[in-house]
Amino acid sequence: MPTENRIGVIGTGYVGLVSAACFAHLGLTVHGVDRDEVKIGLLNKGIMPIYEQDLAPLVAAGKQQGRLTFSTDLPRMVQEVDTIFIAVGTPAQEKTGAADLSHLRSVALGLAPLLQAHRYLVIKSTVPVGTSAQFSAWLSERNPDAQFTMVSNPEFLREGMAVSDFLQPDRVLLGVETPEARAHMENVYAPLSEKGTRVLFTNIVSAELIKYAANGFLATKIAFVNEMASLCDTLGANIEHLVAGIGTDKRIGPGYLQPGPGFGGSCFPKDTLALQDMGRAAGMPLSIIEGAIVANARHKQRMVDNITALLGHDLRGKRLAIWGLAFKAGTDDTRESAAVFIVKALLKAGATLQVIDPVVTTKKWDNLALGESVQDTARLISADSCAASIENADAIVVLTEWDLFKTVDWAALKKGYKDSAFMPVIDFRNLYDPLTMGSLGIRYISLGRPSSVETLA
Ligand code: UGA
Secondary structure, three states: OOOOOOOEEEEOOHHHHHHHHHHHHHEEEEEEOOOOHHHHHHHHHHOOOOOOOOEEEEEEEEOOOEEEEOOOHHHHHHHOOEEEEEEOOOOEOOOOOOOHHHHHHHHHHHHHOOOOOEEEEEOOOOOOOOOHHHOOOOOHHOOOOOOOOEEOOOOOOOOHHHHHHHHHOEEEEEEEEOHHHHHHHHHHEEEEEEOOEEEEOOOOOHHHHHHHHHHHHHHHHHHHHHHHHHHHHOOOOOOOOHHHHHHHHOOOOOOOOOOOOOOOOOOHHHHHHHHHHHHHHOOOOOOOHHHHHHHHHHEEEEEEHHHHHHHHHOOOOOOOEEEEEOOOOOOOOOOOHHHHHHHHHHHHHHEEEEEOOOOOHHHHHHOOHHHOOOHHHEEEEEEEOHHHHHHHEEEEEEEOOOHHHHHHOHHHHHHHOOOOOOOEEEEEOOOHHHHHHHHOOOOEEOOOOOOOOOOOO
């Protein structure tokens, strides 16, 4: 058990809250602070501000055992702990895509006067190379006597899998500049390293870059497989065979080769843009990352084109069942969701959409930022079951890989078809077996796989 086992976490968003709850689960005493009083109020009432599998019981247990507290009281937290994790948002700036560091800056300005005694300041937010140095400069400008050591500790959590990713990570990455900082962080992470987790130490700049390189590489892998899926459609090859054929090569690996409607979420789109910006600013444009960004944008548009190629460009009077809005299963997050991009385009083309998502319910539809794509919101209808979503529909479009959709009883559902001869299922997550769908007489179109009736161009 570490000797310094009291930590603070600034920012109780997705990364901060998961880290706080998991550290408490590992036996550390954790004080999470956030300036958002509403969020802290919810957490103190036992209500989760976000949906994340397995997180609620961990938060409840930590609070009950007295190891996890939440408040808006930054000075009190700084007094109580010797290590402070910083996990505030770094959204992409609209014009350049560069990471917006304004939240980090206000954390630095708030912390500076409180650092009379030495603290370790660990940046967990995804930040461009040089941000730890910048953070340190902000602190010293505000308070030349501030006592602190910077550490970089990027996070590799996936939404929907965050708790297990934190507790059983492939590695923990720590950027440090002194032997003391290394020893201190070894101690903080002892509960994980004692269970066999690999802890990698680098300098701070490398740690900052590794986070972007990891997300950039994974996003590139997905952009690559999505292009291959479209090529399979054009050439009559099968993407599943292609993925098995290349994924079994240990140098390539099978992960992140599942074709879909395009990568989305709060990380890959933002981080590829930030990496692109970093490369350009350094006079070293990153043509592969830039290519992945372009390929993903093209792919999402290709998904829309595939639908209109089948149903017509003017979708007025057409009714589509939309299965899924979240950017992937296991989360209620719709940020940069390819599903939302496709929904906007279909609304713009005049379609009426009957939408079902088990987690993104109408309460969260404000977050879809539909803007001008839908003047007439009556064309966006919430359905409470798959059967309800297909009433009078002309097609089903599968956009998120929820279990609810994977386990559909097609033979039963088909009885509710408006026109059993023509009601295509357009599946951008490849959830079903084309042969089974074909044998049920369902016109089935998926990505990069020869279907019973036709394939997409
Ligand atoms: C991603 C990384 O996977 C995490 O390691 C990282 O910590 C996180 O970003 C972050 O920087 O905070 P996340 O955005 O939660 O995690 O989602 P992923 O599960 O990686 O999926 C991202 C997107 O790629 C989704 O739209 C998903 O549908 C798509 N995807 C993923 C595919 O289309 N195919 C795949 O094979 C995998």
